[in-house]
Amino acid sequence: MRQRIRVAGIVQGVGFRPYVWRLARELDIRGWVRNGPDGVEIQAEGSSGQLANFLERLPKEAPEQAHVEKMVLADCPVEVPGEKEEFVILDSVAGKIHTQIGPDMAVCKDCLTELFDSRDRRYRYAFINCTQCGPRYTLTRSLPYDRSNTSMAAFPLCPDCHREYGAPADRRFHAEPTACSACGPRLEMRDAAGEPIACPDPVAEAVTRLRRGEILAVKGLGGFHLVCDARNPETVMRLRVRKAREEKPFALMLANGASLTGCAKLDEQEAVLLHSQTRPIVLLRKHPDCDARFPGVAPGLAWIGVMLPAQ
Ligand SMILES: [Zn+2]
Ligand SMILES: [Zn+2]
Structure with a gap:
């Protein structure tokens, strides 16, 4: 079975796509997730048992700062077997915006630990953040919530930040405002x-x-x-x-x-x-x-x- 799921609420800028990605991989669901004008859109494919499990856990285990207001479901045709065997994060689609962006969030415990760890590459880096913390509303110019739509667009990621941004197991997987002292803004x-x-x-x-x-x-x-x-x-x-x-x-x-x-x-x-x-x-x-x-x-x-x- 394959289902389209539209999730509305505060679901952008709160680590929702990486969360969906991890949950889908854990349950062996195929398909994709992306930000859209109405929130987050998912297509999920698997057995009816897998999908039921996925739909049940999706709102329950969402990141702390997310707020799922509504999930709208629709069936859609199953992809040709062998195609898109994985679950992926797709580029966002633009359009007339109806979704909400979450508030700015204070630096989280994990980032604080790095901030004061002299061996960490973000040691004392004032603009440290991750998917669980940092600026959202303040730097978002337009939605969908992508780096190119934030004031961080002026700071291309260095190779290290780019690696974290693309690594699903990393706390900075798709963390749009991520930066470090090599590539991000500086204090003056x-x-x-x-x-x-x-x-x-x-x-x-x-x-x-x-x-x-x-x-x-x-x-x-x-x-x-x-x-x-x-x-x-x-x-x-x-x-x-x-x-x-x-x-x-x-x-x-x-x-x-x-x-x-x-x-x-x-x-x-x-x-x-x-x-x-x-x-x-x-x-x-x-x-x-x-x-x-x-x-x-x-x-x-x-x-x-x-x-x-x-x-
Ligand atoms: Zn953090
Ligand atoms: Zn960097």
Whole structure:
């Protein structure tokens, strides 16, 4: 039997095609998967038992960030035996777009591990990502979700990245924004006039300047973050003057959950929200020491907005 399956929902940019590919290979299903204007389109061929198994598991075991809203099934003619014996990922088809792109996602655990592993080729590479994390909405110019339709089109893959992109067992199999220090975008620092500041390590330079009380604008997912040292009342006040924001609270960005001690209290549900991959600002009840530690950040309020870094 051969069936056409149209899957609608958040199914592009979440590792859905590689997932379908792996599931089909595991169940010995032949056919293909591709991105299309309505979501993901699959043709699957196998025995009725294989297909039933495939259709049952397809929505259930989908990647965490995917959201299958609808699966529309139709029978289609079986391919000539011997042809297309495999399951493959086909090029996307364009058209009038009805599908949805997922949100930007904070760096995942696997990427964080690589980021801080000095033997890894993406050691300290700021734009690290994979099929389970990284920018989506921010860099997608049009759909279907392919590299050529994202702002990463300007960065052709190096041989190493290209190999990972084409390797089904790799976490970066069809990871459209994948990059490394050899082929991807790089960090740089600019002054207020937009002129590049020469520095060997922009991250170290940023930390030095923040400690010195400077205010930085960090370009990241979704736009710019204005960043300063929240423990420095003089800098926080300068930011208020520049933003013409007398009392309205700022949000605190913390390195991780452990930094919450003496800042805010957190129940289980709030912890889940805070750590979720969309990295929202979560309103938390202030700890009694909060205002003393972060003077002027959220003055006169019992609550404080807290977030974890996305990148
Ligand atoms: Zn990742
Ligand atoms: Zn590369």
